[in-house]
Amino acid sequence: MAGDVTYTVDGNVAVVTIDNPPVNAFGFDVRRGVIEAMDRAEADPAVTCVVLTGGGRTFSGGADITEFGKTPREPSLPDVNTRCETMNKPVVAAIHGFAFGGGLEVSLSCHGRIASADAKVALPEVKLGLIPGAGGTQRLPRLIGPEAALDVIVPGNPVAAPKALSVGILDRISEKDLLEDAKAFARDLAAGDMPSALRDREDKLEAARRDPSAFEAHAAALTKKTRGLEAPLACVRAVRMTLDTPFDEALVKERDIFIELMNGDQSKAQRHLFFAEREAGKVPGIGKDVRPRQVRKAAVIGAGTMGGGIAMALVNGGVPVTILEMNQEAIDRGMAVIRRNYDTSVKRGSISEEERDKRLGRLSTTTSYDDIADADLVIEAVFEEMSVKKVVFGTLDEVMKPGAVLASNTSYLDVDEIAQMTKRPSDVLGMHFFSPANVMKLLEIVRGKETAPDVVATALALGKQIGKVPVVVGVCHGFVGNRMLSARSAENEALLLEGASPSDVDKAFLDFGFSMGPFAMGDLAGLDIGWRNRKSLGQTAVIFDALCEEGRFGQKTGKGFYSYEDGPRDAKPDPWVEALIEEKAKELGVNRRSIDATEIIERTIYPMINEGARILEEGIALRPSDIDIVWINGYAFPIGKGGPMFWAEQAGLDHIVERLEYWHGRTGNPVFEPSVLLRKAAESGETLASAKAGKDDVA
Numbered sequence: 298m299a300g301d302v303t304y305t306v307d308g309n310v311a312v313v314t315i316d317n318p319p320v321n322a323f324g325f326d327v328r329r330g331v332i333e334a335m336d337r338a339e340a341d342p343a344v345t346c347v348v349l350t351g352g353g354r355t356f357s358g359g360a361d362i363t364e365f366g367k368t369p370r371e372p373s374l375p376d377v378n379t380r381c382e383t384m385n386k387p388v389v390a391a392i393h394g395f396a397f398g399g400g401l402e403v404s405l406s407c408h409g410r411i412a413s414a415d416a417k418v419a420l421p422e423v424k425l426g427l428i429p430g431a432g433g434t435q436r437l438p439r440l441i442g443p444e445a446a447l448d449v450i451v452p453g454n455p456v457a458a459p460k461a462l463s464v465g466i467l468d469r470i471s472e473k474d475l476l477e478d479a480k481a482f483a484r485d486l487a488a489g490d491m492p493s494a495l496r497d498r499e500d501k502l503e504a505a506r507r508d509p510s511a512f513e514a515h516a517a518a519l520t521k522k523t524r525g526l527e528a529p530l531a532c533v534r535a536v537r538m539t540l541d542t543p544f545d546e547a548l549v550k551e552r553d554i555f556i557e558l559m560n561g562d563q564s565k566a567q568r569h570l571f572f573a574e575r576e577a578g579k580v581p582g583i584g585k586d587v588r589p590r591q592v593r594k595a596a597v598i599g600a601g602t603m604g605g606g607i608a609m610a611l612v613n614g615g616v617p618v619t620i621l622e623m624n625q626e627a628i629d630r631g632m633a634v635i636r637r638n639y640d641t642s643v644k645r646g647s648i649s650e651e652e653r654d655k656r657l658g659r660l661s662t663t664t665s666y667d668d669i670a671d672a673d674l675v676i677e678a679v680f681e682e683m684s685v686k687k688v689v690f691g692t693l694d695e696v697m698k699p700g701a702v703l704a705s706n707t708s709y710l711d712v713d714e715i716a717q718m719t720k721r722p723s724d725v726l727g728m729h730f731f732s733p734a735n736v737m738k739l740l741e742i743v744r745g746k747e748t749a750p751d752v753v754a755t756a757l758a759l760g761k762q763i764g765k766v767p768v769v770v771g772v773c774h775g776f777v778g779n780r781m782l783s784a785r786s787a788e789n790e791a792l793l794l795e796g797a798s799p800s801d802v803d804k805a806f807l808d809f810g811f812s813m814g815p816f817a818m819g820d821l822a823g824l825d826i827g828w829r830n831r832k833s834l835g836q837t838a839v840i841f842d843a844l845c846e847e848g849r850f851g852q853k854t855g856k857g858f859y860s861y862e863d864g865p866r867d868a869k870p871d872p873w874v875e876a877l878i879e880e881k882a883k884e885l886g887v888n889r890r891s892i893d894a895t896e897i898i899e900r901t902i903y904p905m906i907n908e909g910a911r912i913l914e915e916g917i918a919l920r921p922s923d924i925d926i927v928w929i930n931g932y933a934f935p936i937g938k939g940g941p942m943f944w945a946e947q948a949g950l951d952h953i954v955e956r957l958e959y960w961h962g963r964t965g966n967p968v969f970e971p972s973v974l975l976r977k978a979a980e981s982g983e984t985l986a987s988a989k990a991g992k993d994d995v996a
């Protein structure tokens with residue numbers, strides 16, 4: 298057979314095996330090979346039925362996404378589907394591992410589907426900003442009904458085999474030998490009437506065709522929170538075609554939507570993020586030869602906001618945890634919050650009571666360091682004060698067993714200085730989680746000057762085990778995320794004084810694609826945190842400080858930049874705040890004027906991009922795409938824009954530099970002074986990644 302497909306015959310069954318490691322992607326050779334194999338099976342008089350299966354670990358991961366954006370080569374995936382579907386002998390897909398995207402679409406063109414009990418199926422195209430483009434939106438609704446199809450296609454999440462069997466995606470599950478069971482299934486089909494292909498089945502569509510209201514309501518509920526992404530809505534549009542558009546016409550339209558999305562900015566951004574996330578896991582000096590240390594049990598110091606969340610993240614991922622606090626009262630407070638969080642999850646139906654109890658069963662508490670001495674890893678989450686952290690690390694150094702990994706969840710502090718409190722700085726690193734730590738995906742792994750490679754590897758492996766997206770960064774004030782956030786906030790107060798209202802700024806952020814603007818976010822997090830921090834550093838911020846002096850700490854006091862008379866979700870602009878801003882502007886002699894959204898974005902997002910470039914220049918982040926991963930997973934940067942550094946390149950680095958220079962000239966604020974790397978990339982027309990590589994060569 299051509300390329301990566303093998304053809305064998307067992308009695309009257311032809312077995313067509315895709316063999317294209319690692320995931321049997323439907324690249325050009327596979328497509329051609331499957332079509333040739335089907336032709337051969339059809340022509341062979343001894344063959345009565347066919348099994349299509351995957352070699353190695355899996356059935357198929359779908360289309361070869363490295364072909365996306367290139368000129369398509371025939372035969373296409375839809376050609377493969379047509380060939381399977383129009384066979385005059387039944388074809389059974391035998392699925393092990395996973396059948397994702399194009400892999401599932403091809404199996405939907407077969408006449409039957411059987412899978413091993415631990416297999417998974419999915420149409421995850423939406424996660425790349427696409428819709429299934431090879432008939433998935435037309436065949437799946439014909440198999441399981443249009444509403445159930447939306448449940449699979451719009452979120453794009455994997456469906457485990459037992460569930461796939463119960464909704465009707467699979468016909469059978471094989472408990473033992475998948476291939477033998479698939480052959481038996483194919484023979485069964487061959488013994489009866491030729492089963493009709495899905496393209497010819499309309500029965501599951503009838504109810505929604507008569508009355509689409511339930512379908513429409515279901516679609517609306519599923520797409521309520523799409524955060525400005527086009528693909529989920531396009532998925533609905535495509536599935537809706539099953540109600541009124543003939544199959545062949547709908548296939549053409551489905552392809553058109555797919556291609557339009559593929560050429561659009563959002564899908565480009567989402568594909569960038571797909572590769573960026575994989576790339577982030579590759580760290581120079583931490584190859585496969587560096588073995589992570591085993592983490593069989595962990596300890597967390599501090600049961601506050603972060604300690605509690607981190608402990609939950611660990612036990613959710615199967616790691617037993619002991620939480621250490623200063624006294625029983627603090628333990629009780631922390632445990633009450635953890636229990637409440639789990640109870641809420643049970644009430645929402647996201648976990649069972651049994652699962653809650655299992656997770657709580659992995660948690661223990663103590664006030665004595667003796668009880669954590671044999672933990673394989675400790676994560677410290679005490680107050681953000683160097684003196685407190687130093688005492689904790691000094692004690693850890695005394696009590697912890699040799700080889701234990703000692704991590705700090707500090708937001709800003711110098712991890713190298715913390716490490717110096719121990720006689721084992723190579724075992725120390727930062728593991729910076731984001732709030733709420735049991736939910737947010739980002740984990741900044743802060744590699745200190747002396748951190749050993751296997752300690753970094755341990756944090757990477759643990760991060761993945763507990764479902765986080767780990768990104769390795771270097772030591773500096775605030776690391777990658779918070780350092781850029783400071784740059785983004787540097788002009789917030791100036792914008793208010795010069796004429797913008799808090800809601801003008803927040804609206805510009807919403808229009809940009811953020812789900813919240815900086816002032817609403819400040820009200821949510823509590824304005825008093827920054828106020829205390831400024832006081833301890835001897836710094837001031839006229840408007841922010843004035844709000845706090847009035848006791849306006851944000852949502853928790855019912856008033857902040859907005860007032861919240863009707864509850865935390867109902868932020869209303871407050872004339873008192875407007876008057877305060879005007880008064881302060883007058884005092885400072887600032888002339889107020891109207892400020893548009895473009896200016897707001899240029900004075901907030903552009904400095905943050907500039908800081909990102911500085912971070913690259915200093916080697917704090919390894920690559921621009923790592924910064925994008927930090928901002929997407931830790932700070933809700935709009936997914937459709939691909940992260941700040943990707944977005945900057947789309948917007949044009951020369952434009953960014955030109956605007957930074959303009960604002961630097963007008964305000965004198967150093968956050969606008971273009972970084973060397975940004976300037977170099979803008980002048981040479983290179984990407985940030987290649988400009989950085991060039992810089993490293995010189996160094």
Ligand code: NAI
Pocket residue numbers: 598599600601602603604621622623627677678679680681682685689706707708709729730731732
């Ligand atoms: P928190 O004030 O809610 O909790 C700190 C806890 O540590 C308290 O329960 C306190 O009793 C306990 N504690 C203090 N000293 C201790 C000691 N010597 N031994 C044992 N327990 C002690 O603070 P939060 O917000 O949880 O912050 C903790 C750390 O996480 C800080 O370094 C902070 O910068 C960092 N962080 C905070 C984030 C946030 O959004 N709150 C996000 C990421 C990091």
